[in-house]
Amino acid sequence: MAAISIVRSALAVALGMVATAVRADGDLVRFPEGYDKGVHYATVERGGIREELFTSREAIEAARSGRPLPSGTVITMEDHRDGKLFRYVVMEKRAGWGTRHPPELRNGEWEFQAFHPDQTVNRNETVTRCMTCHKSREHQDFLFTLDRMKAAQ
Numbered sequence: 001m002a003a004i005s006i007v008r009s010a011l012a013v014a015l016g017m018v019a020t021a022v023r024a025d026g027d028l029v030r031f032p033e034g035y036d037k038g039v040h041y042a043t044v045e046r047g048g049i050r051e052e053l054f055t056s057r058e059a060i061e062a063a064r065s066g067r068p069l070p071s072g073t074v075i076t077m078e079d080h081r082d083g084k085l086f087r088y089v090v091m092e093k094r095a096g097w098g099t100r101h102p103p104e105l106r107n108g109e110w111e112f113q114a115f116h117p118d119q120t121v122n123r124n125e126t127v128t129r130c131m132t133c134h135k136s137r138e139h140q141d142f143l144f145t146l147d148r149m150k151a152a153q
């Protein structure tokens with residue numbers, strides 16, 4: 001019995017360490033499987049760049065009625081360069097998120113992540129840069145395309 005409980009607590013400690021390591025690494029945002037079954041609410045084109053933006057029906061409804069986007073909202077942007085998928089950038093908002101960042105960086109309850117075309121995390125992108133730029137949109141829930149969401153069908 002004692003041996004089993006030692007194994008159990010060792011396992012609990014190990015699992016706890018894994019959870020902490022993942023958090024410390026900044027990987028709260030997972031690749032949003034099935035994002036393209038949500039609402040495709042905008043396309044942005046600029047030079048050789050084409051971006052396709054997706055979010056949930058719930059987020060679009062909230063934006064249209066002027067309510068804050070709900071906890072659990074995920075926004076996915078496909079970033080195509082010269083006709084080829086270059087990366088994905090994702091924002092996800094959850095109640096209680098964001099507290100790990102200093103106030104000058106924190107974007108409310110949003111967390112950010114970039115992914116390669118094969119959907120693995122893109123470690124070349126520093127999430128601090130995402131947050132610094134999106135921070136300028138604090139008056140619009142840290143979003144650049146809130147107006148496009150409001151106008152979406």
Ligand code: HEC
Nearest residue numbers: 044075077089090091112113114125129130133143144145
């Ligand atoms: C230099 C400023 C800048 C940086 C850095 C930046 N973004 Fe953005 N982001 C924008 C702009 C501007 C848009 C609106 C689309 C457009 O015009 O390209 C946008 C749009 C988005 C959107 C769609 C929702 C919205 O805000 O409209 C997501 C999701 C997103 N960015 C995630 C990220 C992630 C993740 C990173 C970091 C890997 C990042 N962004 C870095 C400027 C930035």
